[in-house]
Amino acid sequence: MSLKVLLIRPRPHKETIGLQNVMICEPLELEYISSNIEALGHKCIIIDMILEKRPISYFLERLKPDVVGLTGYIAHVNIIKDYAKQVKSFDRSIVTIVGGVHAEVNPGDFESKYIDYIIRANGIRTFIEILNKIEGKENKEPECVYHKGAKPPKKETAFKYLYPDRNKVRRYRSKYYYMFHRNCSLIKTSFGCPYNCKFCFCRQITDDQYFARTLEDIVCELKQIKETEIYIVDDDFLVGRERILKFCDLLEKEHIHKKYLIYGRADFIAANEDVIRRFKQVGLRAVIVGLESCDSKQLDDYNKRTNVAINEKAAAILKRYDVECYGTFILGLDWTKEDFKALYRWIKKLGLIFVNLQPLTPLRGTEIYEKYRPRFIVREDEFEKWDLAHLVVRPDNISVRRYYWYTILLYYLITVNPASAWYMVKKYGLHDTLKLSVGAFKVNIQYFKKLIGGR
Numbered sequence: 408m409s410l411k412v413l414l415i416r417p418r419p420h421k422e423t424i425g426l427q428n429v430m431i432c433e434p435l436e437l438e439y440i441s442s443n444i445e446a447l448g449h450k451c452i453i454i455d456m457i458l459e460k461r462p463i464s465y466f467l468e469r470l471k472p473d474v475v476g477l478t479g480y481i482a483h484v485n486i487i488k489d490y491a492k493q494v495k496s497f498d499r500s501i502v503t504i505v506g507g508v509h510a511e512v513n514p515g516d517f518e519s520k521y522i523d524y525i526i527r528a529n530g531i532r533t534f535i536e537i538l539n540k541i542e543g544k545e546n547k548e549p550e551c552v553y554h555k556g557a558k559p560p561k562k563e564t565a566f567k568y569l570y571p572d573r574n575k576v577r578r579y580r581s582k583y584y585y586m587f588h589r590n591c592s593l594i595k596t597s598f599g600c601p602y603n604c605k606f607c608f609c610r611q612i613t614d615d616q617y618f619a620r621t622l623e624d625i626v627c628e629l630k631q632i633k634e635t636e637i638y639i640v641d642d643d644f645l646v647g648r649e650r651i652l653k654f655c656d657l658l659e660k661e662h663i664h665k666k667y668l669i670y671g672r673a674d675f676i677a678a679n680e681d682v683i684r685r686f687k688q689v690g691l692r693a694v695i696v697g698l699e700s701c702d703s704k705q706l707d708d709y710n711k712r713t714n715v716a717i718n719e720k721a722a723a724i725l726k727r728y729d730v731e732c733y734g735t736f737i738l739g740l741d742w743t744k745e746d747f748k749a750l751y752r753w754i755k756k757l758g759l760i761f762v763n764l765q766p767l768t769p770l771r772g773t774e775i776y777e778k779y780r781p782r783f784i785v786r787e788d789e790f791e792k793w794d795l796a797h798l799v800v801r802p803d804n805i806s807v808r809r810y811y812w813y814t815i816l817l818y819y820l821i822t823v824n825p826a827s828a829w830y831m832v833k834k835y836g837l838h839d840t841l842k843l844s845v846g847a848f849k850v851n852i853q854y855f856k857k858l859i860g861g862r
């Protein structure tokens with residue numbers, strides 16, 4: 408028996424302060440599910456609700472699936488539950504399955520009479536096992552499905568699956584982008600991160616384990632990708648200088664001419680200027696760097712294992728090789744106006760234009776969750792507000808309104824101002840700058856609503 412499986416990527420709630428205004432990336436995890444279950448004879452369709460204008464009911468009516476799979480992050484929990492309810496209202500016999508990083512760390516959040524299976528670990532394998540059970544090929548319950556009170560299952564430490572089926576989202580592909588990286592394709596080459604920053608949720612997903620695919624396998628996958636812009640979505644791609652140098656050699660040897668956006672740590676960049684120079688020669692275009700703070704004490708508190716001097720050196724190296732630095736920062740909950748000003752001065756000194764400012768958000772599962780829990784000002788079931796942009800903890804020294812106001816100001820002074828706009832127009836063209844500006848404007852409007860509402 409072959410099953411018809413509908414996989415859905417949700418559209419964020421209107422309350423969620425939206426990165427989707429400046430980036431929409433392909434649903435890689437669903438493309439992996441698709442290729443791996445179709446190889447077993449099932450039929451799969453992916454719909455991307457960020458880009459779809461039609462409601463879920465339209466697709467249910469047209470496709471009449473046997474199984475619906477849903478995935479998302481913490482901010483999508485209520486949306487996913489609502490989708491599952493719509494599915495069951497349409498036809499109770501459709502089996503609903505939820506997976507994704509939030510489901511793996513906090514599966515209980517998805518408990519609902521409309522959801523049949525919550526995948527707790529090893530998503531692709533478990534999805535296949537669930538389909539086998541539905542088909543009657545297996546009697547026993549899949550090992551990594553969530554059961555209240557049961558011990559968390561062991562997570563895989565190797566990744567041996569078929570490549571994602573990128574054709575499944577062919578009709579959306581031209582709309583996928585990350586800021587100025589238009590028609591951007593995603594690839595994942597490693598899982599987890601060898602570091603242990605206290606605020607980091609990524610670590611929880613692989614139970615603090617780190618493992619990587621072979622470079623030969625990655626290069627083979629890259630050759631099959633049509634797009635030039637590649638976004639390597641590893642938590643940290645710059646792990647091990649020998650691996651990166653070998654990757655560069657392989658790209659050259661195989662005549663792969665693409666442009667890369669990656670995540671990397673400041674300490675690696677600062678200590679390996681030659682690697683950045685080499686990577687630039689074969690296509691490195693931008694690095695998202697968790698700079699986090701301009702205060703070494705705060706970096707220590709986060710267990711970041713870097714300091715301000717390292718951050719400054721890393722930013723200078725990227726600038727030297729004309730590699731864009733997208734700096735991500737954590738705004739402290741004990742900050743005053745002076746701290747916001749200090750960060751502004753420091754970012755200006757570094758010459759950064761693209762920043763992501765996140766108030767410290769103690770997600771459940773991280774080391775800092777319990778410490779801040781008594782001070783939450785956003786209910787834990789208001790998942791749509793847990794987007795790393797809302798202030799979820801009452802700040803120590805200033806009001807919530809002031810906090811949002813200083814955040815908006817900081818964004819304006821760094822990114823959304825005439826000098827930065829001129830830099831972007833010169834480098835990326837008027838069309839792309841205008842598009843990004845419209846997205847940034849929409850994000851600002853959302854922040855202003857927070858400011859007016861005061862929470």
Ligand code: SF4
Pocket residue numbers: 600601602603604607608609610642643672697
């Ligand atoms: S913040 Fe970055 S470096 Fe730190 S643990 Fe998370 S992924 Fe690793």
